[in-house]
Amino acid sequence: MTDEHATPDGAGGGDTPNPAVPTGDSTETSPASPSRIATVVVVAVSVGLSALLGNGVGLALATAVAFAASLWLVDRERARAPALVLAGTLALVVGAGFVASVGVVVLERLASAYPVSTLAQVRTAGLGVASATVVALGVTLATVGGVASVGGVLREGTASAYTELAVKTFVVPLTLAALFVAPTLLAGPDGTEPTLLELVGGALGLPLALLGRLALPAGQGTHLLSFAVLVAVTAASLTRALAVAPFPDVLRDERRERWRTRTERARVWLRTVAALGGVTTSVAVAELVVEQATLAGVLGGLYGPLTAVTNSVALRLPLVSVLLGALVVWVVSAALGRTVRADAGDVAARLGPYLGGVAVVVVAGLTHGVVLDPALSTVAEGLPGAFGTAFERQTGRLVEGFGSAVVALAVAAGLVGLTATVALVVALTTEVGALDDRATGPTLAAVGLFVASGFAPGAGGRPVPVLAGLVGSFVVWDAGAYGLALSREAGPGGRTGRPELVHVGATVGVGCVLAGVAWALRSVAVGAVFGTGATLRVAFVAVVAGIVLLVAALR
């Protein structure tokens, strides 16, 4: 949806800039905050009609509050580090809220729609479930948009910032979950639930196992692939270590220049070696699919020396040692350099999202025992027939194989990832103009209400909520856009109550009249028999009149 275009001078309407706008007006503040009355209308109508259209609006409201609070936190300048930590932690709540508010409705709908008695009912039931899912999603979006209209916290900038934060937060539980899962995947599940000590040991041992395989290859024949990977990674790491190491800072002028000249030359060589290693790696992939005997036949006299070189521990161990040293120098130097260049507040703010990820891990670790089993049981019970049994069996295997803590951690990572995805979608749609950046919250609420109203008949929605939702979607959008334009032109503290009430009142009045006419038409249509000559004539006249009105209105 689009709104009237505000000009840089704060005036709407897309006309020429106003030269008479005083620059000394001290009331100019954030341009993205709708007026108070507009905010109240948007929140009340969107939340109220969401409750009318869908079940479980309480969950949607909690999600909306958490989402709006997160956006407000990422937009804060003061106490930025703790704000980002809290916002990162709330990403878990937001993701869980989205899943719960939509999932509860879907489960209820599935339970009531299935099993079906005839095959023909499958399609109808499926359409009903899909419609109910879209309605639940629309209701959630409407609630989120409405609540995020308070203070104009939902904007392209805040959505982008929140996306970035959620992605950084997402990295921590995802990495930990991968580290915990990988050893079990590599070794294969042994049928018993691993203890925490085993999980940590496996995670810590994973890099060592990897390095061990690089240093001491197992099996006969050539190991060109692992050798080429080792050479390429070592050369690349050493190049980066030489680039960021602070050695020149502790040397005197002449030595410093000499060091720089030599390291620059060495880096050129190392880059060449790394590139050759990369090329060799891509060629050596063939080693995975070609039999050693075939390889020996193709290489002839070269096979023996190649096998000796690629299996040589005397070559591999120094390379692994250099790789470890280069990695240590690289990581420490880069961390020290960033720390020195940035002040403490910036460092804390940079770490905030990751600390939020740590908080998510802690929450998942502390609550997995009381949350995971009931949640899985609820889902299994909600799923109809064999679906529930299959779900219970599969999740039971996962919990037994990886442990409930790891599964909870993976679920938490997924929920944070879902939050990041939602924020990314909002940011992208705002950036491409699908959502109005100047009134993103009201527009999102209006779109949510419209979508929920449009799909509600397919989910068995009654006419009154549908018509109210449609009128409400226009009222929400109109009030938000109008309030924002007012706020820009009159200042957010300006007395704008009377014009706003007049305008919104007119929009509501027009909507009620239109809804009444639509209700009357629907009553006529329900009783009519389609396909008869009379109804076709009426339908034809109505369609022609609608097209004429639409074209006339759009001109």
Next chain:
Amino acid sequence: MTDVRTGRWRVAAPATLALVSLGLLYASPLLLSSALVPLGYAVYGALSAVPADANVRVERVVSEGAPTPGERVTVTVTVTNASETVLPDVRVIDGVPAELAVVSGSPRRTLSLRPGESATVEYAVVARRGEFPFEDASVRLRSLAASSIRTESVTVQGDDRLTCRYPLSDAAAEATTPRLSGTHPTDSGGPGTEFHSTREYRSGDPRSRIDWRRLAKTGDLATVSFREERAVRTVLVVDAREPGRVAPRPGVPTGAELAGYAGERLFEALTGAGAVTSVTALGVDGAATDAPVRPGDLPWADGTADATTTLARSVFAAVQAAVGTQPRTDDPLGDGTPADEGATTDDEPVRSGEADAGVGASGEDERARLLLAQLPPAAEVVLVSPLLDDRPVSLVRTLRSQGHPVTVVSPDVTDTGSVGGTVAGVERRRRLRAVAAAGARTSNWTPEGSLERALAESVTHLVGGTA
């Protein structure tokens, strides 16, 4: 005047099509008939328009015709619907001069007016030196659906400018101060009218002052001395140094600017009362003035010179140039550049003007010493300073130690409402107490208060009244 249709309800078109599509998908009469809702909104937006005869009348009243710098001036704008139709959305922006800061209220207002109905917009600006004409008001009318917008510039009836003149700098160049003889009584005997004492006759004493009665009674020759009446020698020192070039908030005169204004008012009062008044300024480039430059780069408008007023005007102009505030370029009262608004933070006053040309503590001491060397004997020094650093306090102590009577007039620019401003205010009050303890008369001038009262407190004793 411009009329624009925004097309904001065009959003209803895809909504209509979406509902028709969903209606066909679900074979739902409800959804098909619901398409009437967005369609109706599209028609509503298309039909809604600003009435052709819509007319708005705007009047402006400025509360204070000739304010002092820093004084708050209330501007009241009355908007009247002069047409016969209801105007549901009238947005008015008064044409506030860009140089004036709005400190309370807002020149913007959104109104809904019935035919003949009026509403007021009230705001306050801070007066600055110069003449500032208001611009026309911008009026924007919207239709009920906000789909039609008319923007026009409306000529405002009533007050159309705010004028804030400086007494000396803004006076005509040919105006001169009337030279009157001094009437300040002293404790020394000499020619005059009021009896002071008698002494032994000395050769050369005028015959009119011989005490003839005493000669007749005793035969001794004695000479009558009268209370000597001298012209007051006053030296006006304006502190325009860099520490004083701060304002409590943007758009408000700085401390140095107010010191310059108060100095001009003092000079006018003193010369009007017949006091011989010299003028100098600290923190300005002496070479940039027409006045003679004394050692220490002090511009010096000597009160005994023939064109004291012209020279003093030059010194005050240099002060205004140094503190960064000049009248508008189109201002007939001056020839400076537009005022520098500067930027501000929550905690610090706004700084403006050029930096003091590298004058350190030792340079200030040297200037104080050189200033002392310029002062006529027993001259009364009137120091006008915002007292935002300790240098003026040191200067006052030095002057008092040399026996010069000192009066300190201090404009207060520490009322920022912030923690920093509160601390600066505490330090300034300490300095006021310190100069008072050193024996100087003090007068605290808050820009919101009356300058006349502050001047009366400070210089009445110099112009013949009682302090």
